[in-house]
Amino acid sequence: MKVYKALTIAGSDSGGGAGIQADLKTFQMLDVYGMSAITAITAQNTLGVHGIYDIPLEGIERQLESVLSDLGADAVKTGMLSQPEVIELVAGSMRKWGLSKLVVDPVMIAKGGASLLAASAQQALRDKLLPLAAVVTPNIPEAEVLTGLKISSLDDMKKAATVLVREYGAGAAVVKGGHRSGEPIDVIYDGESHHLLQGVRYETRHTHGTGCTFSAAICAELAKGLPLLEAAHTAKRFITLAIREELGIGAGHGPTNHWAYAREQAAERVLDKKE
Numbered sequence: 001m002k003v004y005k006a007l008t009i010a011g012s013d014s015g016g017g018a019g020i021q022a023d024l025k026t027f028q029m030l031d032v033y034g035m036s037a038i039t040a041i042t043a044q045n046t047l048g049v050h051g052i053y054d055i056p057l058e059g060i061e062r063q064l065e066s067v068l069s070d071l072g073a074d075a076v077k078t079g080m081l082s083q084p085e086v087i088e089l090v091a092g093s094m095r096k097w098g099l100s101k102l103v104v105d106p107v108m109i110a111k112g113g114a115s116l117l118a119a120s121a122q123q124a125l126r127d128k129l130l131p132l133a134a135v136v137t138p139n140i141p142e143a144e145v146l147t148g149l150k151i152s153s154l155d156d157m158k159k160a161a162t163v164l165v166r167e168y169g170a171g172a173a174v175v176k177g178g179h180r181s182g183e184p185i186d187v188i189y190d191g192e193s194h195h196l197l198q199g200v201r202y203e204t205r206h207t208h209g210t211g212c213t214f215s216a217a218i219c220a221e222l223a224k225g226l227p228l229l230e231a232a233h234t235a236k237r238f239i240t241l242a243i244r245e246e247l248g249i250g251a252g253h254g255p256t257n258h259w260a261y262a263r264e265q266a267a268e269r270v271l272d273k274k275e
Helices: 020-028 057-070 084-096 119-132 140-148 152-164 211-225 227-246 260-275
Strands: 005-013 033-045 047-055 077-078 101-106 171-176 186-189 195-196
Touching: 005 020, 005 057, 005 211, 020 033, 020 140, 020 211, 033 057, 057 084, 084 119, 101 119, 101 211, 119 140, 140 152, 152 171, 152 186, 152 195, 186 227, 195 227, 211 227, 227 260
Parallel strands: 005 033, 005 077, 077 101
Antiparallel strands: 033 047, 171 186, 186 195
C-alpha cells in the first residue's frame, strides 16, 4: 500500500476549525498521512482569537528537520507564518529538501478580524516563498495585499492571479471568490490559461477555516500525484460540502464539516453497488 504524506506548516487553532487542526483533518479525509510543524499557538474559539503565542525559530526548525529527515513529504502547505524570519526559515527548508509541491495559503486575517501576518512579513512572503510555490491560494483581500490591485470583478481576479504567477514567480495561483457577492467562483491561473471553479453559496455563519481546508485539500491531492486542476476541483467539492453540511457548533463563526466529503463518497459507493 502506497502511503502519501503531506506536511502542514502553520499555526494551531485551539478551537479545531482552522490551522493545523483543519489541515490534518482534511489530509486524513483524503487518505493522506498528515504531519505538522507548528509555527504559533493561538487561543481561539468561534468568537475570535484571544491570544497568539509564536513558537521560537529553533522549535520550528527542529520540527521541520525531524519530519523531513525521517518521514519526508510528498507535498507541503503553509498557513500562518507570522514573521519574516519564519518565512525565510520555511523557504530555506523547502530548498534544502527539494520540495517542489508547495501550497502557500497566505493567511493574513482570522475570520474574526485578528491580524495573523505582521506587515513586515508581507514582503518576505512575496520575495522568499511565492517563487517556491507550486500554487498560492489567496482570498480576494489577501490577493489585493499581495498584488496591490483593487479586486471587484472576475476580470480583476484574473489579473491578480496572473500577477502572482508572472511577477512574483508562483507556479500557479487560485484567487478565491468567496468575498464577492453572488456565487463563490474561484479563478485559477496555471501560467498559460485561466480556469474557473464554480461554486454554490450557502447562507451560514459556520465558515471558520474554509481557506485552510481548501488549500489542505489541494495539498493532499498534489501529494497523490494528481495535476493541479484536478486537485483544485476536488478541493472545491470538499470545501463546498464541508460548508453545506454544517456542524452548527459554537456561538460565532463555527467550523466547517470535515467529514462531509468522505461521507458523500461512501454514500455514492453504496449507490453504485446497488445499481
